[in-house]
Amino acid sequence: xxxxxQKIRETAAKLLSEGKVDCVIGYAQGTVPMRxxxxxxxxxxxxxxxxxxxxxxxxxxxxxxxxxxxxxxxxAIVAQGCVSRSIVGLIKENQIAREDVYILGVPSPGMVDRxxxxxxxxxxxxxxxxxxxxxxxxxxxDFEERIPQKEVRRDNCYTCxxxxxxxxxxxxxxEGPSDWGGNIDAVAAPWEKLEPxxxxxxxxxEVDSCIRCxxxxxxxxxxxxxxxxxxEAMPQWCGKTQDEADVATFHILRAFHCAGRCTDCGACxxxxxxxxxxxxxxxxxxxxIRELYDYSPGMxxxxxxxxxxxxxNDPQEFIK
Amino acid sequence: MxxxxxxxxxxxxxxxxxxxDYEVYAPQEVEGKPQWAPVEESDKVLWDFSNxxxxxxxxxxxxxxxxxxxxxxxDHENGMVMEAEPPLANKxxxxxxxxxxxxxxxxxxxxxxxxxxxxxxxxxxxxxKTTLVGLACSDPCPSCFCTSMNCGPASTTGLDAxxxxxxxxxxxRALTEKxxxxxEGLDDAAEADQAAAEEQTKAAEAQISSSVGMxxxxxxxxxxLYEAGMWDRVYENCLNxxxxxxxxxxxxxxxxxxxxxxxxxxxxxxxDNCMSWLFTMHGTGHNPRGAKKxxxxxxxxxxxxxxxxxxxxxxxxxxxGRCVLLCxxxxxxxxxxxDMNA
Numbered sequence: 217x218x219x220x221x222q223k224i225r226e227t228a229a230k231l232l233s234e235g236k237v238d239c240v241i242g243y244a245q246g247t248v249p250m251r252x253x254x255x256x257x258x259x260x261x262x263x264x265x266x267x268x269x270x271x272x273x274x275x276x277x278x279x280x281x282x283x284x285x286x287x288x289x290x291x292a293i294v295a296q297g298c299v300s301r302s303i304v305g306l307i308k309e310n311q312i313a314r315e316d317v318y319i320l321g322v323p324s325p326g327m328v329d330r331x332x333x334x335x336x337x338x339x340x341x342x343x344x345x346x347x348x349x350x351x352x353x354x355x356x357x358d359f360e361e362r363i364p365q366k367e368v369r370r371d372n373c374y375t376c377x378x379x380x381x382x383x384x385x386x387x388x389x390x391e392g393p394s395d396w397g398g399n400i401d402a403v404a405a406p407w408e409k410l411e412p413x414x415x416x417x418x419x420x421x422e423v424d425s426c427i428r429c430x431x432x433x434x435x436x437x438x439x440x441x442x443x444x445x446x447x448e449a450m451p452q453w454c455g456k457t458q459d460e461a462d463v464a465t466f467h468i469l470r471a472f473h474c475a476g477r478c479t480d481c482g483a484c485x486x487x488x489x490x491x492x493x494x495x496x497x498x499x500x501x502x503x504x505i506r507e508l509y510d511y512s513p514g515m516x517x518x519x520x521x522x523x524x525x526x527x528x529n530d531p532q533e534f535i536k
Numbered sequence: 537m538x539x540x541x542x543x544x545x546x547x548x549x550x551x552x553x554x555x556x557d558y559e560v561y562a563p564q565e566v567e568g569k570p571q572w573a574p575v576e577e578s579d580k581v582l583w584d585f586s587n588x589x590x591x592x593x594x595x596x597x598x599x600x601x602x603x604x605x606x607x608x609x610x611d612h613e614n615g616m617v618m619e620a621e622p623p624l625a626n627k628x629x630x631x632x633x634x635x636x637x638x639x640x641x642x643x644x645x646x647x648x649x650x651x652x653x654x655x656x657x658x659x660x661x662x663x664x665k666t667t668l669v670g671l672a673c674s675d676p677c678p679s680c681f682c683t684s685m686n687c688g689p690a691s692t693t694g695l696d697a698x699x700x701x702x703x704x705x706x707x708x709r710a711l712t713e714k715x716x717x718x719x720e721g722l723d724d725a726a727e728a729d730q731a732a733a734e735e736q737t738k739a740a741e742a743q744i745s746s747s748v749g750m751x752x753x754x755x756x757x758x759x760x761l762y763e764a765g766m767w768d769r770v771y772e773n774c775l776n777x778x779x780x781x782x783x784x785x786x787x788x789x790x791x792x793x794x795x796x797x798x799x800x801x802x803x804x805x806x807x808d809n810c811m812s813w814l815f816t817m818h819g820t821g822h823n824p825r826g827a828k829k830x831x832x833x834x835x836x837x838x839x840x841x842x843x844x845x846x847x848x849x850x851x852x853x854x855x856x857g858r859c860v861l862l863c864x865x866x867x868x869x870x871x872x873x874x875d876m877n878a
Binding site: 246251282335339341430447457 | 565568570582584585586590599600675677678679769772773775776777778779781782783791793795804806809812813814817828860861862864865866867868870871
């Protein structure tokens with residue numbers, strides 16, 4: 217990955233010094249282990265802070281839309297498969313223009329779930345995690361252990377079907393093999409086994425620890441409503457309390473609002489301070505969209521988003 | 537009261553006795569994380585942990601708190617009957633609270649309970665009925681910076697008693713009357729035990745690897761800091777989520793709402809956070825903090841400038857490091873304050 221990081225730095229510095237872009241959005245090394253963070257490089261010197269590692273868990277497409285218009289001009293953005301799919305989605309939803317974004321494509325080997333690493337060392341403080349080939353070297357005050365990365369990747373990185381970017385202006389490394397894909401249907405499988413009552417119980421159990429910080433929403437490039445329904449005040453749609461009804465309302469509506477749009481990038485789960493498996497809530501909806509409309513979000517700039525169009529032959533057996 | 541000593545294998549008896557008078561809570565392993573829970577078995581009480589995943593502020597300031605219930609009654613002389621929520625029924629004891637979290641409550645006391653007009657009964661009732669028995673830190677984390685924030689691994693502010701873990705025994709130092717009630721009946725500690733506690737504290741202080749400078753922040757005027765160019769970069773990658781504020785032991789903003797259904801309803805106070813789009817949104821539609829930069833700046837200015845100016849140098853941060861560890865985009869408060877101080 218270091219070779220890719222080096223290529224990102226070089227390319228970013230070149231694009232900035234030649235004035236081809238005003239800003240490069242990538243990742244920089246964080247101040248705590250396993251938390252590399254979204255970074256904005258405006259100068260060739262700042263481009264040297266860019267990195268590429270198994271700890272790049274934010275979806276950078278999010279930063280193409282959450283800025284006042286005209287604040288940054290043309291941007292280059294580091295995009296792996298899922299992020300590039302989000303960019304495609306944002307272009308299709310008229311949130312950004314293709315020509316305003318220069319995509320630095322990276323193949324993603326999958327990102328590390330820091331919680332899975334922490335779970336190997338319950339209650340211990342991890343002071344440093346470095347990458348050594350396919351392994352992580354995890355250090356604490358009185359321990360040092362190697363863990364194969366493939367054992368501690370994020371759930372969505374195991375089921376990922378598109379590791380290579382779908383649209384690219386310049387590749388930052390060799391494309392990965394085309395058979396890299398996982399089984400995306402596996403995400404919804406556990407839910408499908410449950411009866412409706414059990415499913416509700418499992419859902420309530422999962423959101424039980426939610427503190428309503430909305431990090432899941434705010435980390436998501438699909439959630440760009442100027443005013444989110446939970447923030448609507450006149451009239452107020454959703455209660456503000458920790459009561460089950462209010463918490464559940466937020467998660468249910470958020471999931472449905474993502475229908476046919478979620479690229480399963482996992483940014484929501486990575487952002488959640490409580491470790492809630494947020495992707496589970498969208499998984500069955502997305503599977504339905506795949507089965508009913510043969511559509512996977514963000515894979516193709518030309519394909520029409522199924523929930524944005526009406527076709528006389530749309531499946532409608534579910535309308536009772 | 538002299539320092540006391542308690543053999544660790546007598547902890548069950550000790551806590552059992554306290555449970556006759558108090559509901560006793562302590563950090564325990566819950567779903568793999570250190571979290572606050574009622575003590576049922578004393579051997580589940582954690583000793584080797586950094587700090588609880590989230591802060592214990594909800595013991596005094598619950599995320600959702602019912603303030604009163606009301607009902608429209610046609611034949612009542614006032615037309616509306618309002619019913620207060622009952623105060624806390626039992627005394628509580630938080631055992632093994634970290635000194636930084638206790639310090640946070642002392643800072644919040646200055647805000648919630650100021651004078652006759654600003655006297656938050658909900659906060660005060662729970663504070664008055666709760667005893668805080670601290671656990672001195674012997675092994676601070678790399679993300680801790682308490683010693684820069686008027687606090688430290690064995691800080692006593694806000695605590696009723698402080699416990700030092702000396703391996704097979706605990707040194708118990710009572711600090712208030714409430715603390716003396718807890719330590720009563722224990723044997724006096726030997727000088728060697730006191731010396732061991734001092735040694736441990738010195739070693740812990742030395743282990744705190746990160747520091748934050750506040751000297752220039754204190755010197756500079758509010759407007760100078762407010763207008764500093766650094767804010768143009770700090771907010772760049774902020775998601776404006778509420779993680780930092782909700783895991784913070786000193787963030788205390790709230791939103792009060794009346795919820796009604798038919799003729800009856802309740803008044804509820806919920807945590808609010810300055811990162812939210814809705815925070816300080818006026819009825820006119822104007823928001824004095826309308827942009828992300830304004831909201832991010834507010835959080836840090838409030839903690840490191842407004843509170844110190846208004847509360848005699850107290851800081852709205854205790855250096856617990858929770859936001860450092862949990863911010864989804866690694867906005868590190870240490871870096872921000874050092875930038876404010878640069």
